[in-house]
Amino acid sequence: MILDKNIIAEHNDQLLADHKRRFDFLAADIPNVEAVLDKLVAFNIAIPSWALGTGGTRFGRFSGGGEPRSLEEKIDDVGLLHALNRSSNSISLHIPWDIPGNTAAIIEHAKQHGLHFDAVNSNTFQDQPNQALSYKHGSLHHTDKGVRQLAIDHNIEVIKYGEALGSKALSVWLADGSSFPGQINMRNAFNNTHESLQAIYDALPEDWKVLIEYKPYEPYFYSTTIGDWGQSYLLASKLGKKATTLVDLGHHLPNTNIEQIVALLLSEGKLGGFHFNDSKYGDDDLTTGSINPYKLFLIFNELVEGLDAKGINHATGLSWMIDESHNIKDPLEDLLMAVEAIKISYAQALIVDTPALKAAQAENDVVVAEGLLQHAYRTDVRALVAEARLRAGAALNPVKLYRDAAVRSTLIGERGANTVATGL
Numbered sequence: 219m220i221l222d223k224n225i226i227a228e229h230n231d232q233l234l235a236d237h238k239r240r241f242d243f244l245a246a247d248i249p250n251v252e253a254v255l256d257k258l259v260a261f262n263i264a265i266p267s268w269a270l271g272t273g274g275t276r277f278g279r280f281s282g283g284g285e286p287r288s289l290e291e292k293i294d295d296v297g298l299l300h301a302l303n304r305s306s307n308s309i310s311l312h313i314p315w316d317i318p319g320n321t322a323a324i325i326e327h328a329k330q331h332g333l334h335f336d337a338v339n340s341n342t343f344q345d346q347p348n349q350a351l352s353y354k355h356g357s358l359h360h361t362d363k364g365v366r367q368l369a370i371d372h373n374i375e376v377i378k379y380g381e382a383l384g385s386k387a388l389s390v391w392l393a394d395g396s397s398f399p400g401q402i403n404m405r406n407a408f409n410n411t412h413e414s415l416q417a418i419y420d421a422l423p424e425d426w427k428v429l430i431e432y433k434p435y436e437p438y439f440y441s442t443t444i445g446d447w448g449q450s451y452l453l454a455s456k457l458g459k460k461a462t463t464l465v466d467l468g469h470h471l472p473n474t475n476i477e478q479i480v481a482l483l484l485s486e487g488k489l490g491g492f493h494f495n496d497s498k499y500g501d502d503d504l505t506t507g508s509i510n511p512y513k514l515f516l517i518f519n520e521l522v523e524g525l526d527a528k529g530i531n532h533a534t535g536l537s538w539m540i541d542e543s544h545n546i547k548d549p550l551e552d553l554l555m556a557v558e559a560i561k562i563s564y565a566q567a568l569i570v571d572t573p574a575l576k577a578a579q580a581e582n583d584v585v586v587a588e589g590l591l592q593h594a595y596r597t598d599v600r601a602l603v604a605e606a607r608l609r610a611g612a613a614l615n616p617v618k619l620y621r622d623a624a625v626r627s628t629l630i631g632e633r634g635a636n637t638v639a640t641g642l
């Protein structure tokens with residue numbers, strides 16, 4: 219299914235008068251509004267290939283319909299999202315879930331939708347059919363050198379796929395850990411992981427990054443070998459320039475000050491990428507911004523401040539991606555909501571009165587400093603984000619158009635009512 223430009227233009231015409239009234243009201247109060255709009259238009263968030271189908275929990279999965287059945291259909295779905303919001307111009311593949319058969323044809327197909335390939339992901343958390351050795355007790359940290367080598371070889375193979383597709387980064391998330399005290403020697407596990415990552419690092423092309431993701435628990439429940447940002451940072455530092463830390467918002471224990479982690483990693487030049495999502499108690503499954511949008515804003519505030527301080531381009535300096543499991547909502551609607559929440563927080567961070575904040579901080583004026591952040595956060599910037607979409611040729615209200623154009627029922631008609639997409 220393709221959403222042609224006329225459908226989007228008709229939709230926008232209907233909403234234009236209301237939009238303009240809201241936007242003009244807001245814009246009058248934002249001194250650098252054109253610069254903010256340019257940044258919003260440029261800011262894209264990658265979509266992971268595994269978030270396009272309905273996810274599940276270990277208790278069950280309630281299949282949605284019309285889910286993508288192939289890599290081509292996954293690209294089509296991200297193409298639909300990008301047509302609706304012009305904010306997701308890349309897709310992140312997971313090998314071996316997404317083996318590109320004919321690479322040239324896949325690249326061409328993506329191009330037709332205005333997409334390129336974001337970071338490629340390796341998978342050493344599942345055994346593949348006929349795999350010689352098992353990842354049951356881990357991969358890069360394993361006690362058996364043979365298992366470690368298998369996982370190293372897989373990661374190098376993923377880099378090769380990525381090179382063919384024009385990716386520039388490898389994301390490594392390891393399920394390696396332990397569920398019971400005494401199960402593993404933590405020191406050896408960490409050192410094995412370092413040694414294995416070094417072998418992968420040595421195979422990275424010069425202009426690539428490796429993004430090292432951390433997670434405190436799940437699928438193991440006592441220890442994770444790369445369990446927090448300190449462990450990821452330590453590995454990234456030992457490995458060298460091309461190695462950075464990836465922050466997945468859901469991979470923190472409750473109330474962790476993620477904005478402070480982000481500020482320090484950025485300051486050290488070791489923040490490589492982001493996985494956006496939200497959570498109430500733990501993990502990484504809920505729509506970005508659905509539970510704690512103030513936290514998301516504070517994170518973006520540190521990001522904008524830190525990127526500007528280092529002269530790094532907001533849009534291209536880091537790998538921005540969504541990583542959610544959509545169990546209840548239509549995955550495409552969920553992703554549209556997540557992108558909207560990200561852009562709202564980003565816009566709020568962009569309108570913070572930075573000179574005034576710096577002055578208040580220098581004078582230790584706590585009330586003024588906090589008030590400046592609250593003022594930006596409490597500003598309703600939705601019309602600003604919508605204006606950026608309008609200028610980029612996207613829909614003023616992507617979810618409304620998605621519903622009005624009956625996208626899901628068309629997809630069900632094309633692909634069937636009972637579909638299973640690979641992924642979470």
Ligand code: AOS
Nearest residue numbers: 268339391431466502541642
């Ligand atoms: C797992 O919790 C991590 O967030 C991964 O980044 C990702 O969700 C996974 O690689 C997909 O299975």
Ligand code: ZN
Nearest residue numbers: 293294297327
């Ligand atoms: Zn297509």
Ligand code: ZN
Nearest residue numbers: 431466493541
């Ligand atoms: Zn993640």
Ligand code: ZN
Nearest residue numbers: 466468502541
């Ligand atoms: Zn996760």
